[in-house]
Amino acid sequence: MNLIRAGRRDFPAPAGFLIDDDRRNEVAEYFADLTRPYNTAAGTELSGQSYGEMAKALIATVVPADEPVDLLVLAFSIHDMWPGRATATFLSHLCPGTPLSFALCDQGSAAPFTALRLIREHRPRRALLLAVEQAMLPYDSPAVLPKEHRGVALLCGNDDSAGSRIAGLAQHPDVAAPDVPALAAQALTELSAGHDDVRLVLGETLADAWPGAAEHTRAAAGQPMTGVWWQLADTLAESAGLVVIGDYDRDLRYLCLAAIQAR
CATH class of the missing domain: 3.40.47.10 (Thiolase/Chalcone synthase)
Structure with missing residues (x-):
């Protein structure tokens, strides 16, 4: 398996969908309901990012329309600001090839390595690994947050002549x-x-x-x-x-x- 192409981006601004007042209120209400049983009040600041938006930009950077992908793996640790969306499924419909897609989480910094191992074992013609992290949670948490919203995309393939x-x-x-x-x-x-x-x-x-x-x-x-x-x-x-x-x-x-x- 080869690494054909790599792309990366930082995302200094909050998620675009948070500009919409109705959507912003829905997200705030969701997190308030989520944290209430734990006696933790959700904060009023909503400046985090959406992995759907981040990954959409990364896909456009590394996957041309004429290089369809068979497998997409999204690796993350901190959840994003659109908790009700099945992001990996959403990204399948944005990625050329409409690939089989799934997400890896709850492994901390090991998640992208696990994703790479799964890609190698699956041996698709082309696979896309997306490692993403966003730097804001709207409630108190012991989790150590990253400093910036960032994402990396790795396009892999089984053509030994490339990459x-x-x-x-x-x-x-x-x-x-x-x-x-x-x-x-x-x-x-x-x-x-x-x-x-x-x-x-x-x-x-x-x-x-x-x-x-x-x-x-x-x-x-x-x-x-x-x-x-x-x-x-x-x-x-x-x-x-x-x-x-x-x-x-x-x-x-x-x-x-x-x-x-x-x-």
């Missing part, structure tokens, strides 16, 4: 922070075997938990879902060679690394 080869993937569940350095080093050794030119990109949490890591690029802070994937596009464009990206979710204890052979 960068997805060379390997390692996912380890239930990893305590003290065990991260040894396990991450072992995974890096296995993924980079036979390669002299290896560029390492680490998410901020993995970089902190692995102080003895080899020379690496550190992804932007405060973007747990998109950080390493955002950086990947730049790293692949720099030169040929193997790129290994990795992240660690301290709360859910997932350690994930992926290797992409740039060419």
